[in-house]
Amino acid sequence: MSAETRITQGGDLGAAKIMGGLGVIFSILAAIPYIGLIFGLAGLILIILANKKISEVVGDGSIFSNTWKAMVINFLAVLIGVIVMAAGAAASQSYYGSGEGLASFGVILGVVIAYIGYLISGYLLFKVYKKIAEYFNSDIFKWGAYLILIGYVLFIILIGAFVAAIGWLLIMVGYFTLPKYYEKVEIG
Helix, strand or coil, X not given: CCCCEEEEEEEXXXXXXXXXXXXXXXXXXXXCCCCHHHHHHXXXXXXXXXXXXXXXXXXXXXXXXXXXXXXXXXXXXXXXXXXXXHHHHHHXXXXXXXXXXXXXXXXXXXXXXXXXXXXXXXXXXXHHHHHHHHHHCCHHHHHHHHXXXXXXXXXXXXXXXXXXXXXXXXXXXXXXXXXXXXXXXXXX
8 A cells, every 4th residue: 555645735935035034124124213114014014925925835824814913903002002192191281280190191001002912912923933933843933933922021121122123033034044835745
């Protein structure tokens, strides 16, 4: 009796390698004053597209859906957090007297909202890159995933930004070291 070998899933990852790696680089360049927003948006779009391609090639829709959810949750949490902070500051100006307590409450509440969204986003990204690490047997993606999660948790005490940045650098290397082609082979 001979075993039958068949390719059940596969595809070219060349575009995903480039889009993902450049997406991380552009996201890092978001720190540049004035033009950073353009780099940041371009980076997010490239990462989403890269993970969509990877998701299609490996046949696992959770990679793309969790990437998309993480980006949307992160964006909305920051947006809502900024709006709450601004509303608190504006409300404090409309009261007679100092109004500092209301402004402080608004700032704290805005930071908490943004942080909670950031944590949810970090967990979803952890799941995405852990799954990619499993498909490609990549310790680089695995360690990047862990460092992003740890960094997002510690972000509130600033050291987290440094830890997350190292995680993102590992993810960048992971993208650039993906194989050009992926085949899922079943032997049965």
